[in-house]
Amino acid sequence: MSPASQPPQPDLKAIRGSFLDFIDDPFYVPEADSVRYLADGLLILEDGKVKDFGAYGELQNRYKELPTTVYAERLIMPGFIDTHIHYPQTGMIAAYGEQLLEWLDQYVFPTEGKFQDKAYAEEIAEIFLDQLLSNGTTTALVFAAVFPQSVDAFFEAAERRSLCMIAGKVMMDRNAPEALCDTADSSYQDTKALIQKWHKKGRLRYAVTPRFAITSSDEQLQRAGELLAEFPDVYLHTHLSENVSEVAWVRQLFPQCNGYLDVYDQAGLVKQRSVFAHCVQLTEAEFQRLSEADSAIAFCPTSNLFLGSGLFKLEQAKSAEYPVKLGLGTDVGAGTSFSILQTANEAYKVAQLRQQKLSPFQALFLATLGGARALCLDDLIGSFDIGKEADFIVLNPRATPLMACRHAASAPSSLSELADRTFALIMMGDDRAVEATYILGKLVYEKAEATLP
Numbered sequence: 001m002s003p004a005s006q007p008p009q010p011d012l013k014a015i016r017g018s019f020l021d022f023i024d025d026p027f028y029v030p031e032a033d034s035v036r037y038l039a040d041g042l043l044i045l046e047d048g049k050v051k052d053f054g055a056y057g058e059l060q061n062r063y064k065e066l067p068t069t070v071y072a073e074r075l076i077m078p079g080f081i082d083t084h085i086h087y088p089q090t091g092m093i094a095a096y097g098e099q100l101l102e103w104l105d106q107y108v109f110p111t112e113g114k115f116q117d118k119a120y121a122e123e124i125a126e127i128f129l130d131q132l133l134s135n136g137t138t139t140a141l142v143f144a145a146v147f148p149q150s151v152d153a154f155f156e157a158a159e160r161r162s163l164c165m166i167a168g169k170v171m172m173d174r175n176a177p178e179a180l181c182d183t184a185d186s187s188y189q190d191t192k193a194l195i196q197k198w199h200k201k202g203r204l205r206y207a208v209t210p211r212f213a214i215t216s217s218d219e220q221l222q223r224a225g226e227l228l229a230e231f232p233d234v235y236l237h238t239h240l241s242e243n244v245s246e247v248a249w250v251r252q253l254f255p256q257c258n259g260y261l262d263v264y265d266q267a268g269l270v271k272q273r274s275v276f277a278h279c280v281q282l283t284e285a286e287f288q289r290l291s292e293a294d295s296a297i298a299f300c301p302t303s304n305l306f307l308g309s310g311l312f313k314l315e316q317a318k319s320a321e322y323p324v325k326l327g328l329g330t331d332v333g334a335g336t337s338f339s340i341l342q343t344a345n346e347a348y349k350v351a352q353l354r355q356q357k358l359s360p361f362q363a364l365f366l367a368t369l370g371g372a373r374a375l376c377l378d379d380l381i382g383s384f385d386i387g388k389e390a391d392f393i394v395l396n397p398r399a400t401p402l403m404a405c406r407h408a409a410s411a412p413s414s415l416s417e418l419a420d421r422t423f424a425l426i427m428m429g430d431d432r433a434v435e436a437t438y439i440l441g442k443l444v445y446e447k448a449e450a451t452l453p
């Protein structure tokens with residue numbers, strides 16, 4: 001056989017270091033049975049997927065010929081998952097002084113208008129993806145703008161980088177500037193064409209994306225429901241019960257509905273692949289309905305605090321009786337950071353203000369496997385299980401002088417010591433703690449050497 005006709009050799013390599021991931025949900029399963037920590041572990045990668053994973057001592061003989069990258073005194077985790085973010089709002093993060101409805105009028109709508117220009121959308125999409133990767137976020141559920149070309153710009157950029165991303169065109173036909181409005185029919189046609197173009201193209205997925213009940217007519221929501229019926233494996237991504245004035249306005253706009261969630265339910269939008277951002281003002285019955293429907297919530301603490309929306313009822317979402325799938329969302333630009341570590345930090349404080357605790361393992365579960373479950377992607381990403389796609393990050397728990405002072409150099413010797421170290425990492429860490437990001441086993445981001453301590 002000539003060399004040219006031989007099958008290509010698999011791309012095999014190994015990563016050695018301390019690994020942390022989850023095999024179950026630490027909100028319901030004791031940490032000893034849900035947290036997987038390997039102080040000295042070996043991750044074997046083949047063609048972008050996890051081929052093998054275990055203790056170095058057990059696997060080393062089988063793979064000693066492989067090129068191995070060693071990360072000493074680091075923590076390797078599955079890539080973070082952001083379950084709610086707006087890429088067009090990248091350039092208007094940290095806009096002063098308003099709550100939700102005024103903030104949309106004053107800042108968001110003028111900014112999103114610029115995404116009619118595809119070249120501008122392309123430029124922002126690249127900055128946005130650079131930000132995600134440098135913050136250790138490898139998958140996100142993303143709002144584009146109302147213009148179909150803003151979705152093309154995003155997916156083209158994500159595809160070039162081989163990223164697992166879910167996104168969609170905003171559907172919005174009222175209570176917004178005319179230049180930003182589509183119609184019930186055009187939003188249906190445009191979304192359908194985008195689904196056919198992008199959904200399941202490589203690692204990309206499509207989300208039908210009405211902005212929220214206030215900016216969609218009943219007819220538009222019905223057409224969104226038709227799309228979900230026609231394409232059962234696409235997602236639904238929208239906002240729900242964020243702010244008190246918003247909930248009151250929805251009641252006026254939809255007097256025939258029994259509350260905010262019911263507006264979406266009556267349009268056939270409350271399903272297994274439906275992700276609702278915020279849910280701060282949700283009633284108990286609405287939490288129950290989301291649980292029954294197997295829908296997901298994106299908990300966006302930095303955004304909820306920034307816009308003064310309120311404190312998410314974490315304990316109700318993660319109740320034993322009516323558990324709801326839950327992930328963390330940065331919600332940039334109302335969220336104040338691209339960092340899922342900082343988002344987990346604020347989630348902890350929101351829980352504290354409600355006299356609840358969010359343990360570091362619970363927070364990191366939400367950031368990884370929990371987020372993957374919320375997005376129905378846990379068969380592909382979210383942990384180091386064999387066969388999964390190898391999107392992972394290398395964290396430096398001693399990334400700053402203060403973090404180095406707080407955090408011993410030696411690997412933790414018990415689960416409680418690991419909990420203490422990861423808690424400090426969540427409180428003090430951000431993009432400075434993300435040393436490397438891998439997509440499908442390939443290094444795509446590395447922090448500049450000079451900034452390491």
Ligand SMILES: [Zn+2]
Pocket residue numbers: 084085086239277331
């Ligand atoms: Zn949002």
